[in-house]
Each structure stands twice: as C-alpha cells, then as structure tokens.
Amino acid sequence: MQSSPIRTVVILFAAVIGLLFAVPNFLSKDVVDALPGWLPKQSMVLGLDLQGGSHLLLEVNRDSIVTERLSDLRRDARNVLANENGIGNIITTDVASNTITIELTDPTQKDAAQTAVEGLQNTLSNALFAGTGTNELSFGETADGKLTIGLTPDGISQRMSALVAQSVEVIRSRIDELGTTEPTIQRQGDTRLLVQVPGFGDSERLKNIISQTARLTFHMVYPGLTPDQAEAQGLPPGTMILPSQDGTRELLYEDIAIGGESLSDAQPSFDQQRGIPVVTFRFDTRGAITFGEITSQSVGQRFAIVLDNTVITAPVIQQPITGGSGQISGSFTTASANDLAVLLRAGALPASLDVVEERSVGPSLGADSVRGGVIAGIIGGVSTVLFMLIAYGTFGAFANLALILNIGLVIGALSALGATLTLPGIAGIVLTMGMAVDANVLIFERMREEQAAGRGAVQSIQAGFQNAMSAILDSNVTTFIAAVVLFFLGSGPVQGFAVTLAIGILTTLFTAYFITMLIIGRWYTWRRPKKLKIQLLRLIPDDTTVPFMSWRRIAIIASMVLTLGSVGLFFIHGMNLGIDFKGxxxxxxxxxxxxxxxxxxxxxxxxxxxxxxxxxxxxxxxxxxxxxxxxxxxxxxxxxxxxxxxxxxxxxxxxxxxxxxxSGTVSSELALSSTIGLSVAVLGILIYLWFRFEWQFAVGAVVSTLHDVVLTLGFFSLTGIEFNQSSIAAILTIVGYSLNDTVVVYDRVREFQRKYRKIPLVDLLDRAINSTLSRTVLTGPTTLFALLALAVFGGEVIQSFVLSMIFGVLIGTYSSIFIAAPILVNLGLKDRPEPETEAKEKSVDGAAV
The missing domain is CATH 3.30.70.3400 (Alpha-Beta Plaits)
Structure with missing residues (x-):
C-alpha cells in the first residue's frame, strides 16, 4: 500500500503518454495540425472496411517467368554459338520441362558448343546469406546427342523472390502517381505482394494499373513476309509473331532495338490532326542517340512499338527522329492514355503479376461500419460501467476509471504503432472491456474473501491484489498466445484483431494491477475506512454449495453426445464456407x-x-x-x-x-494455415500450463478447449452461419476466453490443494468452483453485453464472428465447470500436497488467527 513517489510518477507518466497518443483520434485535423510540434499527432489508420478502398493480393506468375527466361536463354544461346563461335544450330524450347534443346548442324563441334553455352551460367545471389549463390542453369545432353540447357528449381525460386522485391518499388511508384494517400505495399512470402489503397474505390482500375507489366519494347518489323507466310514455310531465325491491338498479327525481329527502360518521361496528349488521345514519350540522352541511329538507318521500314507482347502500332519510319521523343497512338481513351503514361513513367514490372485475392469496400459501407462499431462500443462500454457501479459501488467506480484508461491506452498504443483499425479490431477493443472487468472482479472478489476471513482493510487489499494476480496473469497469457498465433498466421482484418487483442491484454495487466492499486491506495490513505464495503449487489451468496461434481457424469455424457453430434454435422452437413475457404x-x-x-x-x-x-x-x-x-x-x-x-x-x-x-489457391492455403494456427495455439497453451501447473491441469485445459472448438464448429454447421476468416479469429478468441475461465478455476484448485489436505478431491473441486462462481456470474454478463451490442449494431460483416463468440462465451463457461474440473479426477490428480507444504500452511493459518 505504500507506493513510492518514483513508482507513482512512473505509472502516471506511462498513463499520460498513452493518453497523449490517443488524443489526436478525437480531434479534427485542423486542431491536430495546430498542436505544438512536440505533441504526438499520429492517429489510428482506418482499415479498408471502415473507410472504403481496395485490397489486392498479387502473385508472381511462375509460368511467365519461365517462358520469358527460356526465350532470353534461347536468344543468348543462339548468339553465343552462331555469332561468336560460328557454330550452326537449331534451338527448340520445352516449357514443360523448363529446358531448351540445341541441335548442332555440325556434330563435330559439340565440345566447343558445350564450352560456349556453359559460359551462360548465371549465379543468383542469396539475400539472406552473403557470399552464397544459386546456379540458375543446368547443362546436359539427350540420348541422341543434342545439348540441353535447363532452369534449376532453386534458380527459378530465387529469381521469383528477387523479382518480387523489384516489383514493390515499381508498384509504389505507380500508386504514388495516382495521388492516393497512405497505401500499404508489403511483401508476403517469396512470391506475393499485398497492396491496400484506402479511399480508392475503383478496384478494377487499380488492378489494371498495378498488375499490368507495362513492358515497352521497340522492334523492327521483318520485311517482305507476312505472319501467315512465315508460319507456312517456317519462321526465319531470330523472328517472332505477336498479336496487334487491332486484331491482326505482325512478324518482328526478336532482338529489342530499344527498351522502355530508356524512357525519361511519358505524358497523355491529344493528336489534333487525327482527333485521338495519344501518349507522348521522351528518351534519356543515351536512348535518344540510339533511337536516332535506328530511325536514320531504317527510313522506309516499319518500326513496331510493343507493350506487353502486343503490338500497339507499327508505323513506317518516314524520316530520322533525332529529337529523342515520339508518340504512341492506338485505340486509347483519355483515361487509358493517362493510365498508360502512369505505367510508363513508373517503369515496367519485372514480372507478370496475377491477382489471387481482391477486396473492395465502398465508402458508404465503410461509414456504416464505423457508425455501427462506435455505437456497439458505446453501448458495450456504458452497460459495463453501469453494471460495475451497481455491483461494486465505490470500487466499481475505481474499476471504471481503470477501464476508461485501459481503452485510452489501447487507442494510444494503436496510434503510436501506426496500426490499422479494422471492424474486427473494434470488436477486439469491445472484448478488451470484458477482459479488463474480469481482472478487476477477480481482485475485488479476493479482497472481499480476505475480509470475510477476518483480515483488516489494509491486509485485505494487499492480499486481494497478491492472490488474484496469479489467476489474472495465467488467464491473460493464454489469451495472448492465441493472439500472437493469430497475428503471424492470419492476414488482413484477422491480424488487425490480433494486434488489438494483444495490446488490450498488455494494457489490462497494467491498469488492473498498477492503476487500480494506485487508485485504491490513494483512496484508502484519504478515507481510512475500518471496513471495506466492496460489493453492493451479491448475486451469489457466500455460503453457496452447489454440488457440481455430482452432475459431472451426466455433463460428460451430454458433452460426448454433443461432440459426436457436432462431428457428425460437420462431416455430413458441412459448413457454409465463405469465399475465403472455397474461392x-x-x-x-x-x-x-x-x-x-x-x-x-x-x-x-x-x-x-x-x-x-x-x-x-x-x-x-x-x-x-x-x-x-x-x-x-x-x-x-x-x-x-x-x-x-x-x-x-x-x-x-x-x-x-x-x-x-x-482464388482457389489462396482459399486452400487459408484452410491449411488455419488448421496449423489452431494447432500451434493449443500446443503453446499446453506447454505454458504444463510449466505453471501439474500436467493434469494442462491436459484438462486442452481437452476442455478442444471440446469448445468442436462444439463451435457444430454450431456453425447447425446454424448455417458463414464460416470465413473472421470465424477463425472467433475460434481462437474462444480458446483464449475458455482458458481464461478454466485457469481461474484451476488456480483456485491449486490454492485449495495447499490449504485443505484432508478434503477429498471431488469436494475440493466443488469448493473451488463455488468460490469462483460469483466472479463467473459477474464477468460473463459484462462480456455478453458488449458482444450483444456488436451483434445488433456491428453489421453483417462481423456477424459470424460475434454470434460464434456469444456461443463460445456460454460454452466456455460450461466447459470450465463440467469438463475441465471433473477431468482432473479422471487423470489422477493427487488429493493432497506434500507434508512440508501443509506444515507451512498450518503455521501461516495459525499466525493469521
């Protein structure tokens, strides 16, 4: 109770800093801009579901990389053999096996050819391990004496990884050209990119701008031969046929006369003579010189402008173009000409990107989500505050002060981290209210018990905080483990929920112990009451002795029936899978x-x-x-x-x-990662509880948790509620909440084991459950109030999350009493502690008396 001035200052300083970071979220932009420079001005970033915008998950197209690399390799091999060594050859490409095959016109030159092509070997550096690299090519020979050059699997993977890194900057440049604010561009794994652009509602335009490769090249048109004639008699060496924008085809030289990387600028324009939109471009100095030389040497010949392997235009060069600028004309609209100019200015993507996941939210829906989330938060908060005031009076007011500060600290932490607030994130804040109240209820109930046992006011306060912290810490750590797993294995809104939940757990531990203790300590120093009036409304009498264990067999049989029924429903009826899981x-x-x-x-x-x-x-x-x-x-x-x-x-x-x-690929990956996530979370919790308790407690907690998960899946199957990404977040949160209840009971069982040696285990379990029953009855309704408010006002987007959470709170409370506790008997938990421990307890009890 004697908090040192330094400790008090540190606690208050941390609280004030957190609130200062939260303040900008409640002020207008003009007011925030007018604040002094030393004050924090960063506010939470609203997710796409709260302000509208577009979300794209892009994946590097492996087939296009292999095809393009084989094409380059074929050209390089032809050049090194024919041009440099004078060796005649015929080269064919097999994309399926990632190889090219070289047939020599003079087989006696095989050794020289082998030496020449091996010089094409390319070592790709490894970004993780300096000084190491991967050979991109493999060399071999067919049974009939032909030489082969193949792309190695590691080389393909390494090249894809490098191309993703290059694509990030190109996409960032393109989005910046659009004038949007606060885009999120992140690499995901070795082959994917996540792009989120808040406030940009035209997802189709965004997708076209981002995913289009925009590789601009200039090729000379092969003279005197049409594409059909070339196909009929065989393509001349070093040529290719590409489609034109107008539906025809062109026969072009493979060699690139000049590439788009030489462009220094591109702008949309309008051709006054023809009355059509065009794109004007300008080369850099070196490109202008090259362009001038090509056009000077090729007057009267056709020159093709190719964009992403499609011929945009192929005009005849009328005269040398020495100014370093030109014009691209085609079937452009004003908007498409502008978009092409954006693409050319930002540069070409080094690889083709496929859209594997796309989400867009209109601004009106985002506004509705914000309104619903705020209303749900207000209703949940007000109901929780009123409930605590009615139940605990003055001490309820202390808890409410800590709760309000807790929410402020969560908002401040999210602002300081620059985290994105999503609708599930708002649900995480609302859920944090219930967890914060639970911590204070545990403390107040322990204080009340200590006072009822004959301790004075000061001793009751001290013992209440000390004895409750074990249960608070264990129950919150188990939920924190679930939040961490959600963050690393989830994506998008699920990660937003995980961040909010994890921060809420940390702020709850801070406010429940340090802030509440500080407030009560100062209050006691001021008032000096001889008796603490902790609880005004007593829903569960102190002498309650409900024989829970006498019903354990019936409860276990009922749970087995429900579990088997849930499994049967799952396999026979299935679930209403959202597009997250089935594409x-x-x-x-x-x-x-x-x-x-x-x-x-x-x-x-x-x-x-x-x-x-x-x-x-x-x-x-x-x-x-x-x-x-x-x-x-x-x-x-x-x-x-x-x-x-x-x-x-x-x-x-x-x-x-x-x-x-x-896409189907993403949906199958999500199903796998969700299963892994749930398994990792349960394993982590099992290990933690094994260290904190005896092994029987850990196994009992995991069994009751799996019971809740299976029944929740049965609930989804029975009701037909959509099962999507947020449902995974709900299940892992149910795991945390259920364990919260279970650990509180287990903590009391462990305490009573030390205190009551001669009581049989079944009676001891009954006593432990009854002693925590008042806490269960008080905490459950506050959490349900918050969830019900979300169910009514949160909107359909998170309905599956909220409804499954409501079911989970109810079933989690049931399993903590009728599954987690009785299983300790079946697992052979000892009835009494070691004699040494009992002797110590006797001496402590004697001293207290």
Missing part, C-alpha cells in the same frame, strides 16, 4: 429505391450462365449479397463475371457496396 467472388449491392427483390435478382443473374450464383438478403432489407463460384478461365473470366453482374444490376438501380474475390 470465388462475393458482391454486396444495395437497392436505392426501397427493399431489394431477391427473387428478381436471381432471375436476372440466372440468364448470365455463370454457374452456381447464390443470392441472399444481407443486413438491411435494401442489401443483397451475391456469391459467384470460381469461373473457368482464371482471374480474367472471374472479373468478367463480376462485371456482368454489376452491369446487369446497375440497370435496376443497385449500387455496388463491396466485392471480395479469392
């Missing part, structure tokens, strides 16, 4: 002229021949959710399906609110 596209639209007609929408979309299209009401009567199955033909076909749906419904006055598209 496809989800489109949310809103009717602007009253309630939506779901039946009429089904009729309209059935005529589009898109396969399985599900249409259902969603949220308000005006909202409709449409799910489109994965289309044959890849991302282009999927986007075409979405465009046709949106276009069809736009004629009926439906506004697009949100789209989500997930």
């Amino acid at each position: 496809g596209t989800s489109v949310e639209v809103q009717h602007q002229d009253g309630p939506a007609d779901v039946g009429h929408i089904r009729e309209l979309l059935s005529a589009l021949d898109l396969g399985d299209v599900q249409v259902q009401g969603f949220g308000t009567p005006e909202d409709v959710l449409i799910r489109i199955e994965l289309q044959d033909g890849g991302p282009e076909a999927q986007q075409a399906a979405v465009d046709s749906v949106v276009t069809t419904l736009a004629t009926e006055n439906y506004e697009l609110r949100r789209t989500e598209a997930v």
Whole structure:
C-alpha cells in the first residue's frame, strides 16, 4: 500500500503518454495540425472496411517467368554459338520441362558448343546469406546427342523472390502517381505482394494499373513476309509473331532495338490532326542517340512499338527522329492514355503479376461500419460501467476509471504503432472491456474473501491484489498466445484483431494491477475506512454449495453426445464456407429505391450462365449479397463475371457496396494455415500450463478447449452461419476466453490443494468452483453485453464472428465447470500436497488467527 513517489510518477507518466497518443483520434485535423510540434499527432489508420478502398493480393506468375527466361536463354544461346563461335544450330524450347534443346548442324563441334553455352551460367545471389549463390542453369545432353540447357528449381525460386522485391518499388511508384494517400505495399512470402489503397474505390482500375507489366519494347518489323507466310514455310531465325491491338498479327525481329527502360518521361496528349488521345514519350540522352541511329538507318521500314507482347502500332519510319521523343497512338481513351503514361513513367514490372485475392469496400459501407462499431462500443462500454457501479459501488467506480484508461491506452498504443483499425479490431477493443472487468472482479472478489476471513482493510487489499494476480496473469497469457498465433498466421482484418487483442491484454495487466492499486491506495490513505464495503449487489451468496461434481457424469455424457453430434454435422452437413475457404467472388449491392427483390435478382443473374450464383438478403432489407463460384478461365473470366453482374444490376438501380474475390489457391492455403494456427495455439497453451501447473491441469485445459472448438464448429454447421476468416479469429478468441475461465478455476484448485489436505478431491473441486462462481456470474454478463451490442449494431460483416463468440462465451463457461474440473479426477490428480507444504500452511493459518 505504500507506493513510492518514483513508482507513482512512473505509472502516471506511462498513463499520460498513452493518453497523449490517443488524443489526436478525437480531434479534427485542423486542431491536430495546430498542436505544438512536440505533441504526438499520429492517429489510428482506418482499415479498408471502415473507410472504403481496395485490397489486392498479387502473385508472381511462375509460368511467365519461365517462358520469358527460356526465350532470353534461347536468344543468348543462339548468339553465343552462331555469332561468336560460328557454330550452326537449331534451338527448340520445352516449357514443360523448363529446358531448351540445341541441335548442332555440325556434330563435330559439340565440345566447343558445350564450352560456349556453359559460359551462360548465371549465379543468383542469396539475400539472406552473403557470399552464397544459386546456379540458375543446368547443362546436359539427350540420348541422341543434342545439348540441353535447363532452369534449376532453386534458380527459378530465387529469381521469383528477387523479382518480387523489384516489383514493390515499381508498384509504389505507380500508386504514388495516382495521388492516393497512405497505401500499404508489403511483401508476403517469396512470391506475393499485398497492396491496400484506402479511399480508392475503383478496384478494377487499380488492378489494371498495378498488375499490368507495362513492358515497352521497340522492334523492327521483318520485311517482305507476312505472319501467315512465315508460319507456312517456317519462321526465319531470330523472328517472332505477336498479336496487334487491332486484331491482326505482325512478324518482328526478336532482338529489342530499344527498351522502355530508356524512357525519361511519358505524358497523355491529344493528336489534333487525327482527333485521338495519344501518349507522348521522351528518351534519356543515351536512348535518344540510339533511337536516332535506328530511325536514320531504317527510313522506309516499319518500326513496331510493343507493350506487353502486343503490338500497339507499327508505323513506317518516314524520316530520322533525332529529337529523342515520339508518340504512341492506338485505340486509347483519355483515361487509358493517362493510365498508360502512369505505367510508363513508373517503369515496367519485372514480372507478370496475377491477382489471387481482391477486396473492395465502398465508402458508404465503410461509414456504416464505423457508425455501427462506435455505437456497439458505446453501448458495450456504458452497460459495463453501469453494471460495475451497481455491483461494486465505490470500487466499481475505481474499476471504471481503470477501464476508461485501459481503452485510452489501447487507442494510444494503436496510434503510436501506426496500426490499422479494422471492424474486427473494434470488436477486439469491445472484448478488451470484458477482459479488463474480469481482472478487476477477480481482485475485488479476493479482497472481499480476505475480509470475510477476518483480515483488516489494509491486509485485505494487499492480499486481494497478491492472490488474484496469479489467476489474472495465467488467464491473460493464454489469451495472448492465441493472439500472437493469430497475428503471424492470419492476414488482413484477422491480424488487425490480433494486434488489438494483444495490446488490450498488455494494457489490462497494467491498469488492473498498477492503476487500480494506485487508485485504491490513494483512496484508502484519504478515507481510512475500518471496513471495506466492496460489493453492493451479491448475486451469489457466500455460503453457496452447489454440488457440481455430482452432475459431472451426466455433463460428460451430454458433452460426448454433443461432440459426436457436432462431428457428425460437420462431416455430413458441412459448413457454409465463405469465399475465403472455397474461392470465388462475393458482391454486396444495395437497392436505392426501397427493399431489394431477391427473387428478381436471381432471375436476372440466372440468364448470365455463370454457374452456381447464390443470392441472399444481407443486413438491411435494401442489401443483397451475391456469391459467384470460381469461373473457368482464371482471374480474367472471374472479373468478367463480376462485371456482368454489376452491369446487369446497375440497370435496376443497385449500387455496388463491396466485392471480395479469392482464388482457389489462396482459399486452400487459408484452410491449411488455419488448421496449423489452431494447432500451434493449443500446443503453446499446453506447454505454458504444463510449466505453471501439474500436467493434469494442462491436459484438462486442452481437452476442455478442444471440446469448445468442436462444439463451435457444430454450431456453425447447425446454424448455417458463414464460416470465413473472421470465424477463425472467433475460434481462437474462444480458446483464449475458455482458458481464461478454466485457469481461474484451476488456480483456485491449486490454492485449495495447499490449504485443505484432508478434503477429498471431488469436494475440493466443488469448493473451488463455488468460490469462483460469483466472479463467473459477474464477468460473463459484462462480456455478453458488449458482444450483444456488436451483434445488433456491428453489421453483417462481423456477424459470424460475434454470434460464434456469444456461443463460445456460454460454452466456455460450461466447459470450465463440467469438463475441465471433473477431468482432473479422471487423470489422477493427487488429493493432497506434500507434508512440508501443509506444515507451512498450518503455521501461516495459525499466525493469521
């Protein structure tokens, strides 16, 4: 109770700093800008689901890299053999085996040819280990004497990894050209890039700008031969056929006369003579010289401008162009000319990128989500504050002060870290309220018990904090383990929830112990009460002796039936998997002229021949959710399906609110990572509890937790609620919450083992559960109030998360009493502690008396 001035100053300093970081979130931008420079001005970044915007997950196209690399290798091999060594050859490409085959016109030159092509070996450096590298090429020979050059698997992987790193900067330059603010561009693994652009609602335009390679090259057109004639008699060496933008084809030299990397600028323009949009470009000094030489030597010949292996235009060179500038004309609109200029200025992507996941949220939906989340938070907070005041009076006011500070510290920490606040993140803040209240309830209940045992006011306060901290620490650490697993194995909104939950746990431990103790200590020094009036409303009498263990067999049988039923439902009926897990596209639209007609929408979309299209009401009567199955033909076909749906419904006055598209690859990976995540979380919790308790407690906690997970999956299967990414977050949170309850009971069992030697284990378990029953009855409703507020006002987007959480809170409380405790008997937990421990307890009890 005697807090030193230094300790007090440190605690208050930490609290004030946290609140200072939170303040900018509640001020207007003008006020924040006017604050002194030494004050923090950074506020939380709202996620796409709260302000609208676009989210793209891009993957480097492996096939295009292999094809392009083999094409380059084929050209290099031909040049090194024919041009440098004068060895005649015929080279064929086999993309399936990642090799090229060289047939020599003079087999006696095989050794010289072998030596020449081995000089093409390229060693790719390893970014992780300096001084090491990977050989990109392998050399061999076929049975009939032909030479082969192949791309090694490690070489392909290393090249893909390097290309992803290069793509980050190119994409950043392109997005900066669009004038958007605070884009997120992150590398994910070796082959993927995550791009999030808040406030940019045109996901189709963003996707085209980001994913288009924009590789500009200039080639001379092969004279005197049409593509059809060349195919009929065999392509001349060093030539290729490419499609033109106007639907025809062109026969070009493979060699690049000049590349787009020599461009110094590109701008949209308008050709006054022809009345069409064009793109003007300018070369750098070296490029201008090269361009001038080429055009001077090729007057009267055709010169092709190629963008991403498509001929945009192939004009005849009328005269030398020595000014270093030119013009690209084609079937451009004003917007497409502007976008092409953006792409050329930012530079070409070093590899083709496929869109494997796409999400876009309209600003109106984002505003609705913010409003719903804030309302849910206010209702949850007010109900929690009132409940604590009614239950604990003055001490409830202390807890509320700590709770308000806790929420402020969470917001301050999120602001200081620059974290992104998502709708599941708001759910994490609301859930933090319940956890913070639980910590204070544990402390207050222990204080009340100590006072009832005959201790004075000061001793009761001290013992209350000391004895409660073990349960608070253990229960919060187990939840923290689940949050850490969520962060590292989750993505997007799930990570946002994990960050919020983890910060909430840390701030809860800080406020529950340091802040509440400081407040109560100062209050006691001021008032000096002889008796603490801790609880005003007593829902569970002190002498409650509910015989829980006498019902344990019935409860276990009921749980086994429910578990088997859940497993049966899961395998027979399955779950309503969202697109996160099965791939496809989800489109949310809103009717602007009253309630939506779901039946009429089904009729309209059935005529589009898109396969399985599900249409259902969603949220308000005006909202409709449409799910489109994965289309044959890849991302282009999927986007075409979405465009046709949106276009069809736009004629009926439906506004697009949100789209989500997930490829089959991503969905299967998510299912695997979710299973791994849950397994890692349970294993981590098992290890922690094994160290903190005896092994029986660890096994009992894991068994009861798995019981809750299986029943929750059965709940999803029975109700048909959509199972998506946020559902994984809900299950891991249920794991944490259930363990929270279980650890509180186990902590009391461990304490009573030391205190009561001669009581049989079954009676000891009953006593432990009854002693924590008042805490359970007080904490459960506060958490449920917050979750119910989210269920009503949080919106449909997180409905599956909230409903499963409500079920999890109820089933977690049940399993802590009827599964986790009885299993200790079956696992052979000892009835009494070691004699030494008992002797110490007797002496302590005697001294207290």
